[in-house]
Amino acid sequence: MDTSTFEKKTDINGRMHVSLKHDSAHKHVTGAAEYIDDIPEAAGTLHGALGLSTCPHGEILSIDLDAVKAAPGVVWVFTGRDVPGVNDISPGGRHDEPLLAVTDVQFHGQPIFAVIAETRDAARRAARLAKIEYRPLPHWSDIDGALANEAPLVTEPMTLLRGDPQAEIAKPPHRLKGQMRIGGQEHFYLEGHIAMAIPGEDDEVTVWSSTQHPSEVQHMVGHILGVPANAVTVQTRRMGGGFGGKETQGNQFAALAAIAAKKLKRAVKFRPDRDEDMVMTGKRHDFLIDYDVAYDERGRIHAVDATFAARCGFSSDLSGPVTDRALFHADSSYFYPHVRLTSKPLKTHTVSNTAFRGFGGPQGMLGAERIIEEIAYAVGRDPLDIRKLNFYGQPGSGRDLTPYHQQVQDNIIGRVVEELEQSSDYQARRQAIIEFNRTSRFLRKGIALTPVKFGISFTLTAYNQAGALVHVYSDGSIHLNHGGTEMGQGLNTKVAQVVADCFQVDVDRVKITATTTAKVPNTSATAASSGTDLNGMAAYDAARQIKERLIDFAARCYNVPKEEVEFLPNRVRAGNEIVPFETLVWRAYYDRVQLSAAGFYKTPKIHWDRKAGRGHPFYYFAYGASCTEVTIDTLTGEYLIDRTDILHDVGKSLNPAIDIGQVEGAFVQGMGWLTTEELWWDDKGRLRTHAPSTYKIPLASDRPKIFNVKLAEWSQNAEATIARSKAVGEPPFMLAISVLEALSMAVASVADYRFCPRLDAPATPERVLMAVERLKGLA
Amino acid sequence: MTDSIRFILNGEDVSLTSVRPTETLLDYLRVKRRLTGTKEGCAEGDCGACTVLVGRLIDGMLQYESVNACIRFVGSLHGTHVVTVEHLAGPDGILHPIQQAMVDCHGSQCGFCTPGFVMSLYGLWLSTEKPDRNTIERALQGNLCRCTGYEPIVRAAEQVGAARPSAIFDPLERNRTEIMARLWALQAGETITIEDNGERLIIPGSASALAEILAEEPTATVVAGSTDVGLWVTKQMRPLNPVVFINGISELQTIQRGERGLTIGAGVTYSQAMAVLAETVPAFAGLVNRIGGEQVRNMGTIGGNIANGSPIGDTPPPLIALGASVNLRSRGGSRMVPLDIFFIAYGKQDRRPGEFVESIFVPLPEEGARLAVYKITKRRDEDITAVCGAFNLTLGEDGTVRNIRIAYGGMAATPKRALSVEAALRGKAWTEETVIEAQAAYDRDYKPLTDWRASAEYRQITARNLLLRFFLETSGNPQELKRFEEVA
Structure with missing residues (x-):
């Protein structure tokens, strides 16, 4: 040798x-990377399609499937009554989410029956032929409707409490109250949901599922078929994107394919059309945040009392942990001496909302950044000054305790923000922008620099x-x-x-x-x-x-x-x-x-007592900061993102190219959430933005014209993680908050920065224009 | 003789004698041919995961264009060369320079959109040397990526654009002459009819043949670019029978420049119209850059945009403002209808059974006319209009408004002129005071609706403000935010 x-x-x-x-890069670019729909189909593979509710909330009076069964190519039609095991796919075991609705429907688009046919086209056509009668019941699709109807909660709420916030807030003289609305978000993974099942001997079945959670799909299929987990094998080579949308939402398609495969003894594939995927699967939660804040004359926060109401949809799914994580991040990077945070996971007659990159954290942080903005405009200072004034201190400073009583031990936010402030030339650009706005009649600019601190670990300790x-x-x-x-x-x-x-x-x-x-x-x-x-x-x-x-x-x-x-x-x-x-x-x-x-x-060190609201839920924190400059047109609300600078902490990066890819991608996805991505339900409870023609995720031409992304190369995880690296999937999503805040500053200029614009998300051109109009009215 | 659809797929000659008229190219590729590199992301021509190139002979030249396979019908492919992502890499597995650049720049993450991006970049690479960032972004308007944030993809395009290897390494450049010859052999000029299980597709060989066919089959669905009809099939599963494909009729693909104006054939795609429009009506060309993505512009036609009668079609407002007319043809002859009266009501146009849109006549703007088109959307590019305003102004020597035509989309059930606003401006001095006063007239012209694209209130405010913007811009104060600095 x-x-x-x-x-x-x-x-x-x-x-x-x-x-x-x-x-897989070389396979991605040649089209050779195999996704489930690309796997050669077994001989005789059948295809499924679903019959969906056309009523947002109602009792099912009758289901007439004769025409469906008689349609060309149809092999079998089944309903919830044909489920061999338990007709339930609730991931939390609350039994609040049937695979197929039997007695009542709780959102427009809820699956009621499944058609299995020789071709996908035949199944889709047949699924439209059912005659279903409903007795309509009162319905509400949004948080306002839920509050007005005193809607039930889908899961136990949580409260985090430290100190005596009410007493502090009652003290004069600096206090403000406000409300912020934050929209949801569709995942828009490019590969939609899909599952293919091949029956095996005895009780066995193998399922290929586009899922982030094969073990859960395995258990769910077992539960649905009434067989033990050892009879079910679930395989996932790769997904064409997940973003949280395939954490629990793939269960239904896998379960449906498995039922039909076992019954018919043939391979069965379920691949919903994009519109059906968007209608039938959960999204990021919308939030309505009410905040009541006490602060001093310089702008330092004394106390925060806030409620986080969320649109959860009709069932619990992951809404408990999602709303919990919103509270865990409602401090952003700031120390609240006295604090009370309460979640309100509200039931609505919409698809059950689910995990999405950040998992409630982005909404929590956005609320905190709004509070900072409010204080900044109230005391007449740059929001960045107020941010710095309120940052957590180093351990032992007396300003190091989170609302959940975990000490922040690895705090590097000060250094990250300071370095970005220098490298982005923030101060000089802010002055130039204020000058520009003084002389520009209709076009206005804004700039903002916002921090990120994100807790890493599942808050359910067992998942770690x-x-x-x-x-x-x-x-x-x-x-x-x-x-x-x-x-x-x-x-x-x-x-x-x-x-x-x-x-x-x-x-x-x-x-x-x-x-x-x-x-x-x-x-x-x-x-x-x-x-x-x-x-x-x-x-x-x-x-x-x-x-x-x-x-x-x-x-x-x-x-x-x-x-x-x-x-x-x-x-x-x-x-x-x-x-x-x-x-x-x-x-x-x-x-x-x-x-x-x-x-x-x-994962070592972590523990969490949810009832007491105390513990050490996070192993460590990941940090970052971004600075964004925008231009808006105050005649139409249109805008452009001129420049974004990012400095992000991934500890000692395992793979800098992949980590930068995560940071850039997360930022742009977050930017979409806060700008053009808008979910719109009509008064009949129908989601009308259910395809890319109506639901607008960012394009190449939407990303910042100048986009400087750097990793904090000096950072190392203080904890003994793999090679001292840090997690990177979710934290950079929240870097996009600087976009919303920059738009907000541009809006504020029309009233000489005297009022907080209270620009809600997503800041579509319409919302920007309406905020401009409102501020003009105040000026 | 048996009629057949004949085209080239990558290297292979294909001849199909039985084709469902609504069979999409994407299903044909994935299901029938197991060419699974081309992906379905949305099945409505918005995400670009299904992008392939279609080469066709235009004025004797072989031109490759990116298209959406998901809404392209197989029946529309006669005489073309279809190129999928599988065709790019060398037989020894060596990646095409575009593919290699995507790998080197970390341009893929989940990889599902990647073949579509590769094909869009390939289309750009074939047509444009050393594209700048604006050009790259424009070429990628029809491709969605949810993972990367696009930066590495744009870098890949820049990198590969800078270094151009010899034609021998490129499968299309290498075989260009041979492919042209093979395509020439397929250009028949005769009408093709195919029946499949009682469903018929017809490809007329000429405009007069089309007139004959529509006289016999007045309920036939005429398909030019299928950027709209494609969705009737993939989303609504509407039965269409028979389907008449007119994209192969060369007479309908001409643009004639006359002394008075342009005559644009109904089969002219947005992309083809761009070059001429950029010269004659640059403001219009700027709008075309924001219609759909590149793939849709390569398929969709102005004729189809009009024939469709959508209240939010992009081209009718500027065409109405310019005073365009539509030329309707049938077996009995032709007639011209001014576009502003062609749209009667929602979903209803002045098109009689057996008639088809043959061409659009666009008069040249008056000497010294000031034109502008503003499209307001939620997302800047590849979005459907919330409000689109088009202005055509001529001032007298004394600075008064001699003539003005204003038309909007998104403000009513049809594309519609702002007659009251025009009246309020005509004859007055072109000043901000006049404009502010005239803004009140919008309430008389329009009662817009609220939907997911915009509220009625937003539509009304922006519609008025666009007049102000137009005024400011005509007085030398540019206000419009432009992502792409100059119009191509």
Whole structure:
């Protein structure tokens, strides 16, 4: 063997902390990356479509499916009564979400029956032929309607309390009250929901599901079919985007496909049309925030009392943890000496809202930033000054305790904001903008610099665990599997880097394989930004076990102390002996060393007592800041985003290119949420923005004209996470708040910055114009 | 002889003798041919995940354009070259420079939109050397990405635009002459009729053949670009029978410049019209840049936009402001109808059974006329109008309004002139006072509705303010925010 090349190599390809391309990039660009709808269909594959409610709330009086059954190509039509197990897909086990509505419907678009046909087209056409009679009941689609009707809560509310906020607020003289409305958001993953089921022997079934949570799909399918989890295998190679929209929402399609596959003994695929997907699946929660704040003459906050009412839809889904996380982030980066925060998860007759990147955190933070704005305009100062005045202090400063009684121990927000303020030239640009606004009659500019502090960990402690499976084959190739799912975020690439780094082999030696419940059981959703933290550690644990066995073996084999065994790039040194990695592996195999290991990880230090509102729910915080400049037209409310500068903290980045991609993508997605993405229900409870023709996510031409994104390269996680990195999925979403605030400043200029514009989200051109008109009225 | 639809798919000749008239190119590719690189994201021509290139002979030149396979019917492909993402990489798996740039710049995350982006960038790359950021963004108006925030994709486009490899590395450049010859052989000029399970599709060979067909089949659905009819099929699942595809009729694809104005054939796409409009009515060309995405502009026609009669069609307001007329043809002959009276009521136009839109006559603006078109939308690009206002003003030597025509979309059940506002301005001095006074007349002209695009109140306020904006701009105070600095 020629060992000359590998012996010289001083570094492996794809170690940790380098910008490695996405493992599927070459397949993405050629169209070879396989999504579920691309998998060759088994002979005789059938296709499903759903019959949806045309009534927002009502009792089902009769269902006539004769015409559906008689339609060409139809093989089977089924309703909730045909569910073999339990007709329920509520993820929290509250039994408040039927797979198919049987007795009553609770939103326009709720599934009532399923059609299985020879082609997808035939199924879709047949689904429209049902005759269903309803007895309409009172309905409301939004928070105002819910409050007016004293709607029930879909789940237990939460209160966070520290100090005596009411007493502080009652003290004169600086107090303000206000209200903010924040719209929801459609995920608009480019690949819509899809599931394909193939029946197996006995009670077995295999389901390919576009899901962030294969274990939950497995349990849900078992529950629906009335079979144990060991009969169900769920596979996910990749999703065409998830963003939280595939945390629980894929359950229904997987369950439907599995029911039909078992019944008909044929492969069955369910792929809703984009419009149906948007109507039938949950979205980000809208919020209505009422705030009551006491502060001093400089603008420092004394007390905050706020209520967070949320549009949850008809069932609980994840609304409990989502509204909880809104409260956990209602402090943004600010210390509230006295505080009370209360959630109100309201029932509405709309699709049940669900997880979406940030998971309530963005809405909570936006409320805090509105409070800062209110105070800034009230005391006549730059909102950035008020932000700095209210930042958390360092541990021991007496200003380090969150409303949930966790001490902020890793606070770097001051440094992040200061560096961005310098690099973006904030102060000079703000002065120039104020000058511009003085002389420009209709076009106005605004600038804002806003911070991000986001808590990392699932607030349900049990979810903070992960498993992985690593095999080293006798030829030295490595098979990697873990419980996380790939939805574009580069999780598989990062985890492969961890394993490659551990063994000191080139990353292309590590094969990443589809997530399957058969290899790693009882996994958590790939959510809460935790994918790499959890699965990277679990994979590392598995690799480390094998590595230790190899070290033991090498020490024995070459008769050296263990300390004399060293993993060099693609080779191993044992004393004076250097052998290629695969040589050592082959010898270890021959010596009957186990070369496979299951890894496991659980996040340390965290605990949470929800009833008491106290604990340490987050392992650490991720930080960031952004500065945005905009121009608005006060005649029409149209605007352009001129420039955004971002400095974001990902600790010691495992893969800077992938992390920057997450930051840029999250910012633009957040910008969409706060600007042009508007969900609109009509008075009949119908969602009218149910396709990209009516629901407008950002385009290439919407992103900031100048877009400078940097990672805080000096940052390292204070906690012992995988290679001291930090989570990156959700935190940068909230960097987009600077866009809304910059628009707000531009609006404020029409009344000489004397009033807080109270610009609500999404700030569509219409909302900007209406805020301008309102302020003109005040001026 | 058996009629057939014949086209080239990547390298292969395809001849189909049985085709459902509403079969989409996307389903054909994915289901029948298992070319699954082309994705379905929305099935309505908005997201671009299904983007493919269609090459066709225009004035004897082979031109490739990006289109949405999801709303393109197979029946409309006769005589074309369809190119999918599978055609780009070399047989040895070597990535095309565009694909390599996307990889190098980290331009894909989830990867689902990526083939569509690659194809849009490919279309741009074939037509434009060294595109700048504006041009790239314009080429990507019809592609949605939810992961990357677009920056790395734009960087990839810049990078590949700067370095152009020899034609030998490009599958279309390499075979251009041969493909042209193969396409020439398919240009028959004869009417093709295909029947499939009682459903018929007809491809007339000429405008007179079209007139004959419509005389016999007055209820036939005429399809030009299918950017609207495509959705009748994919979303509403409307039965259409028979379907008449007119996009192959070359007579309908001409733009004639006369002394008095332009005659734009009904089959002329937005993209084709752009070059001429940019010269003659630049303000109009600026609007065309904001109609749909590149793929829709490559398919959709001004004729279709009019024939459709939508109250929020983009081209009728400026056409009405310019005083355009529509030329309706039938077996019995032709007649011209001024566009402002062509739209009768919501969903109702002055088009008789058997008639089709043959062309649009756009008079040249008067000497010294000031023109502007403003489109107000929730999202700047690739969005449907909330309010669209078009202005055509001529001032007398004394600075008074000699003539003004104003038309709006989104303000009524049809595209509609602001006759009261025009009357309030005509003959008056063109001053801000006059404009402010005339704004009151909007209430007499329009009673807009509230819907998901805008409230009635917002529509009314912006409609008035657009007149003010027009005034300011005509007095040398640019007010309109423009993402793209100059009009192409």
